[in-house]
Amino acid sequence: MTPTPVTDARSLSLVQAAALASGASQWDSRQIPSAGIPSFVMSDGPHGVRRQLGDGDHLGIAASEKATCFPTASALAATWDPELARLMGQALGLEARSLGVHVLLGPGLNVKRSPLCGRNFEYFSEDPFLAGTMGAALVQGIQSMGTAACPKHFAVNSQELRRMASDSIVDERTMREIYLTAFEIVCRSAHPRAIMSSYNLVNGTYAHENAHLLTDILRAEWGFDGLVISDWGGSNDAVAAVRAGGSLEMPGPGLYGARQIVAAVAEGRLDEADVYARAQEVVDMALAATQQPDARPYDEDEHHELATRVAAESITLLRNEGGLLPLGAGTRVALIGDMAETPRYQGAGSSQVNPTRLDRAHDLLADGGTRARGLVLEGYAPGYARHGGTTDALLAEASDVAARADVALVYVGLDELAESEGLDRPHMRLPDGQAELIEAVVRANPKTVIILSGGASVEMPWAERVPALVHAHLGGQGGAGAVLDVLTGAVNPSGRLAETYARAYDDHPSAAWYPATGPLSLYREGPYVGYRYFTSARVDVAYPFGYGLSYSTFEYSDLTVDKDGASLTVTNSSTVDGTEVVQLYVSSPGGVVGPVRELKGFAKVRVRAGCSQRVSIPFDRYTFRHWETSRSAWETEGGTWTIWVGPNVEDTPLSATLDIEGATPGPIDPALGHYINADVAGATMGEFAVLLGRTVPTAHPSDQLSASDPLSDMVRARSGLARFVARRLVAMKAKADASGHPDLNILFVLNMPFRAIAKMSAGAVSADMVASILDAVNGHPIRGLARALVGYVANARADRATQRQIDRRR
Secondary structure, three states: OOOOOOOOHHHOOHHHHHHOOEOOOOOEOOOEHHHOEOOOEEEOOOOOOOOEOOOOOOOOOOOEOEEOOOOOHHHHHHHOOHHHHHHHHHHHHHHHHHOOOOEEOOOEOOOOOOOOOOOHHHEOOOOHHHHHHHHHHHHHHHHHOOOEEOOEOEOOOOOOOOOOOOEEEOOHHHHHHHHHHHHHHHHHHHOOOEEEEOOOEEOOEEHHHOHHHHHHHHHHHOOOOOEEEOOOOOOOOHHHHHHHOOOEEOOOOOOHHHHHHHHHHHOOOOOHHHHHHHHHHHHHHHHHHHOOOOOOOOOHHHHHHHHHHHHHHHOEEEEEHHHOOOOOOOOEEEEEOHHHHOOOOOOEOOOOOEEOOOOOHHHHHHHOHHHHOOOEEEEEEOOOOOOOOOOHHHHHHHHHHHHHOOEEEEEEEOOOOOOEOOEOOOOOOOOOOHHHHHHHHHHHOOOEEEEEEOOOOOOOOOHHHOOEEEEEEOOHHHHHHHHHHHHOOOOOOOOOOOOOEEOOHHHOOOOOOOOOOOOEEEOOOOOOOOHHHHHHOOOOEEEOOOOOEOOOOEEEEEEEEEOOEEEEEEEEOOOOOEEEEEEEEEEOOOOOOOOOOEEEEEEEEEEOOOOEEEEEEEOOOOOOEEEEOOOOEEEEEOEEEEEEEEOEOOEOOEEEEEEEOOEOOOOOOHHHHHHHHOOHHHOOHHHHHHHHOOOOOOOOOOOOOOOOOEHHHHHHOOOHHHHHHHHHHHHHHHHHHHHOOOOHHHHHHHHOEHHHHHOOOOOOOOHHHHHHHHHHHOOOHHHHHHHHHHHHHHHHHHHHHHHHHHHOOO
16 A cells, blocks of 8 residues: 655654655655655756656766757857747746656756856856846746756856866855856746756855855745755765755765765754755655646647747847848858758757757758748758868868859858867867868858857857858757748847857956866956956957847837836837847946946847837846945945946947945955956956955865865876776777767766765765775775775665665654
C-alpha cells in the first residue's frame, strides 16, 4: 500500500530529511517511498528541452529526445521583446511537461562580462536590466505551463576556464548592480520556483554555500522561497550548503553527504531546523511537480513557426549601404560559406538540443519557389574549412560563383570550438579563412551581403567594405528561413544588439586580465562592463549597445518626463511598416562614481508607415537606485537626473532633466583614482583595494595539491603517475580541438577540482576517498591508493546502512 505523501518535512526522520539534500541520479531528485515522497525530473535547457535517453550526462554528449531548438538567449535578447520571450517560455514549458520534465534548468542570467566567455550564447546581455526583463518574461512563460524554471548560474560566474576552481573577487556595489540585478528582477517579478547556484567561489566562499548570496540576499531581501540547486558537481560541503541555504546538490552524489549532515547536527555544528527547511523545499517541489495533470501534446509545426518568428525578430541589420536590402523576387544569388550548408544555430554543451527539424539555407534556396522566398540560386561554394582556414582553390571557386550572381550571400561566424561550455575563446576574431573569403567575394561582386552567426561579439575589420551586414545570432532550428525572410523583406528587421561590438578585443575593459588563469578572478573593471565602460571612457566602438537598422526610418519627438516615467512620440517617416525599439537611459547627478549612463527602460513598438505612436516607459525601483557602499544599502541620489531616449546608447536625440528627492551619497574617495574617470586600464591594485573595500587577496600555491585544485594542476604534482595522467588529458584535449569538435568530457575533467570527484561518481567515491587520492597524487601513491580502496569498501557498506535507515517508516 502506497503511503500518503508527507507534506510537512518535519514528519521525516533526520536522516530522511538529510537525504533529500542530494539527488538520486543524473537528473532525478531522491524519492523516499516510505514517506510517499516522489522524485522529480530536471533537465536542460534554456532554449530547448534536452531530455536525455538512457544513461544521462550533464554535458550534452549522449542522445536526447527531439525537441524544438529555439534561438539561444543571446538571440532572444536581441528581440528586445518580453512578450515574445513569454510565448517562447510557454512553448518550452509545454514541451518539458510532454517529455516528463518537471524542472527546466534555465534561463542563464549571467552578465556578459567579456566577449570571450565560451558560454555567452546562453546569456542574454551585458546589461542586467535587459537580461532581467527578458529572463523574467521567459520564466513567466515556462511556469505558466506548470513547469518550474531554474534560472542560473547564481552568481558572478563569468568564465569557463577553471570554472569550478575560480574565486570571483568583486566589490559589493559592482556585484549587486551588475551581476545580481538580473536575478533580482527575475525573482521579484517572475517568482521562479528554483535557482541554480554557480560553480565558482564568490569572495572566498563557494556559491552553493554562500550565506550572503543564498540567505541574506536571495531569501531575505528578494523573498525567494524556492529550491536552490547546485550546478552539476558544484557542491563542495553538504553541511555548509544546508546551513547557507543550498537545498539540493546534483547530480546523485551518494549518501555520504547525508551522513555528514546528520553528524553535524549531532555535534552541534548545524541547526536541525536548517535541515528540515531545506528538506521542505525539496518536498514542496516534488509534490507540486508530480501532481500536475498530464500535458497536452504540442504541435511541432506551431513550435517551429514560433522558433522561426523569434529568430526573425532577433536578426539585427548592421549595415545596408545604398539600400541593397531587401532583395527583390527573382534576384540571382550566390550562396557562399560552409555555414550556409551546415548552419550554426546553437552552442555546444549542456544546452545542446536535438531539433525536431533543421532549416538550411542551401536546402531552402535549392528547393526554389516559396521556400526560397523568391530568390534564385546561382550556385554554392563552401569558401572555407569548417573549423578554420581556406585555400586558393576555395577562394577562386567562391569568387567565380559570386561574379555570376546579382548578389553574393556570404555566411560566416563562430564555429563549434569557439562557443562551447567548458572553454573560452582565445580571441575575438572570426575563424581563420573567413575574413579572406569576405575580401575575395567583395572584389568579385561588390553587391555582397554578409550573414554573421554567433552568440557573442566578434571583431569585424572588414565591415565597412561590405554594403550589407546581417547578424543572425544563433537562431535555432528555424534560423535559416528567418534570415531569408529578412533578406527579402518578408520581415522588416527589428533586432537590436544586446551587447557592444568593440573594434578590437583590447578595447574591452577586462581584456588585460580575462580569463583568470589562476585561482583568483579579480573583477578589476568594477561596474564598467560593456557599454557602461565604452560610453564612460569615450572609447569608439564598431556598433554600440542597442544598435540595429530597419527598412523603415523613425523620428522621435515630444519627450515629457515626470516622477512616474517618460512619454514620447515615435513617427515612422518611411513608406514601410516597421518596428522600433525605444530605449531609455539615465545619468545621475554626479555624486556617485560610476557609468555616465545606464539602460533603465525600453519599449518595442510597431508603427505603420507614415503614422505616429505615443510611447510610455515607466520608471520602477531600479531606475534611480545605486548601492551606497558607505551605508550598505540601496539609495537614490537626490538631485537633477538626465533622462535620455533614443534608438541606441550612443544615439539619444531626446533628453530631459528631472529633479529627484533622495539621499546625499557619501563623499567620493579620491583614492579611487583612475576609477573616477573610468580609466580602468590605469587603475592600480591599490585603487582596486579601495573599490573592493579590503585588501586584495593573493593566491599562495602550495607544493601539495588540495581538494580545491583542478585536475589540470596535476602537471605540477609530485607523483609521476599523476603528471602522466595530466599530460594525457592535455594531449586528448589538443587532439579534440584540432578536429574542431571539443571533447566536453575532457574539458570538464581538466577544470574539475578533486573535491568534485566525490560529487560526480554516483556515490562510488566519498570525500574521505578524495583525501586518499590526493595523498597518492602528492607523492604517496601506495599509501593513498590503499586507503582509497579501503575507503571504497567502507563507503559502500555505509551507504547500504544509510539507505536502510531512509527506507524505514517513521
